[in-house]
Amino acid sequence: MKRRTFISLMSVMAAAGVLTLAGCSNSSGSTAASGTAASVAPSAGDQLSNIQSSGKLIVALEGAWQPWSFHDESDTLVGYxxxxxxAIAEKLGVEPEYMESDWDSLFAGLDAGRYDIVCNGVEVTDERAKTYDFTEPYGYIHTALAVRKDNEDITSFEDLKGKTTANSLASTYMELAESYGATVQGIDTLEETIQLLTAGRIDATLNADVSFYDYLNVHPDADFKLVAQTEDASHVAIPLRKGDASAPLLEAINTAIEELRADGTLKELGEKYFGQDISAEN
Incomplete structure (x- = not known):
């Protein structure tokens, strides 16, 4: 698929000095996955000042979840x-440095201080809000349910009881499927999940509606259909470590997001990568 370098969950937890399970795939391209980021650690100081002093904002994402973050044909890291x-880093007056990891390692790396922020289509949930401070939303999405085109048994989330799905471990999609009684197989990428679905090895899968739309735009003959979606939109935001040290950074990123919304940048990027503006709640 794409050249990828995975940061294992165990190595991240070892760096943190604890065995913690937290936290959607993965690739290494535009920046080094060690070195500079390894020097980033939780500090009693002002995190924003530390970032501006270093001139770098360490951003964690998957790198293999199109169109959120992925590698194009030239292996350049791109995406919403x-x-x-x-754009946020530019507002802060620094350069972004990207660290790529599989979904279930992103939060552990944030906890360990390996990253400043996680920008990876993270949905705000009550459970996550207990551990992290979230910025203002920069996107609004719905979770959609996909099945093979010939599947007539699953037409709603309620029909997932006793069925098999595949999703990233610890993702909101996995949690939602399990809440309806599905057995979930852990898979790293949307591409792999759809391959399992179309091959008939799983009954269904869940993901952001806009991610499915993008996939169907690229693969119009893909053998799956969307049969349901959540009624309420999920808020996509950036999680930061809780604490007074992160407060100035949280405020600065919130200001940047509002400016990017006001000047039309978020609308333009949504239309570029999703074919629609996702910066406003519908």
């Missing part, structure tokens, strides 16, 4: 989250 975080 890449451009949003780059």
């Amino acid at each position: 989250d890449v451009e949003v975080s780059r």
Whole structure:
């Protein structure tokens, strides 16, 4: 698929000095996955000042979740989250440096201080809000349910009881499927999940509606259909470590997001990568 370098969950936890399970795939391209980022650690100081002093904002994302973050044909890291975080970094007066990891390692790396922020289509949930401070939303999405085109048994989330799905471990999609009684197989990427679905090895899968739309735009003959979606939109925001040290950074990123919304940048990026503006709640 794409050249990828995975940061294992165990190595991240070892760096943190604890065995913690937290936290959607992965690739290494535009920046080094060690070195500079390894020097980033939780500090009692002002995190924003530290970032501005270093001149770099360490951003964690998957790098293999199109169109949020992925590698194009030239192996350049691109995507909605890449451009949003780059615009935010510019507002802060620094350069972004990207660290790529699989979904279930992103939060552990944030906890360990390996990253300043996670910009990876993260949905705000009550459970996550207990551990992290979230910025203002920079996107609004719905979770959609996909099945093979010939599947007539699953037409709603309620029909997932006793069925098999595949999603990233610890993702909101996995949690939602399990809440309806599905058995979930852990898979790293949307591409792999759809391959399992169309091959008939799983019954269904869940993901952001806009991610499915993008996939179907690229693969119009793909053998799956969307049969349901959540009624309420999920808020996509950036999680930061809780604490007074992160407060100035949280405020600065919130200001940047509002400016990017007001000047039309978020609308333009949404239309570029999703074919629609996702910066406003519908």
